[in-house]
Amino acid sequence: MGHAPQHFTVWAEIPTTDIDRSITFYNDVFDLELKRDDSGPNPMAMFPTADGTGVAGHIYPGTPAKSGEGPTAHFAVPGKLEEAMARTGKAGGKVLSDPITIPAGRFAYATDPDGNSIGLFETIG
Numbered sequence: 001m002g003h004a005p006q007h008f009t010v011w012a013e014i015p016t017t018d019i020d021r022s023i024t025f026y027n028d029v030f031d032l033e034l035k036r037d038d039s040g041p042n043p044m045a046m047f048p049t050a051d052g053t054g055v056a057g058h059i060y061p062g063t064p065a066k067s068g069e070g071p072t073a074h075f076a077v078p079g080k081l082e083e084a085m086a087r088t089g090k091a092g093g094k095v096l097s098d099p100i101t102i103p104a105g106r107f108a109y110a111t112d113p114d115g116n117s118i119g120l121f122e123t124i125g
Helices: 019-030 081-090
Strands: 012-016 057-061 073-076 100-102 105-111 117-123
Touching: 012 019, 019 057, 019 081, 081 105, 081 117
Parallel strands: 012 057, 073 117
Antiparallel strands: 100 105, 105 117
């Protein structure tokens, strides 16, 4: 058997051309309280987890892939998927698909204001 860790994805980095705009977008869509952190070599804003130890990631100043290209990071939405889809458009992103159902939940493909591919994920249960 090959490499099969408990958590294959351990971090996500989302590049942005305007960190303050991205903070506002992710806060609005996912009902977060991302805060800009300028303590390191580059500004960033870290995605929160319930106890501070879960798998997360951050947004940082960088060069996004061309709109809709590159990997897709799927993020848990609060509440219903359709509500998050509506917030995405209002916050400056774009919803690219209808809801898709899989055994673990439902999701829709979208892009953030920089064109980064994201998934809006609603867990079933």
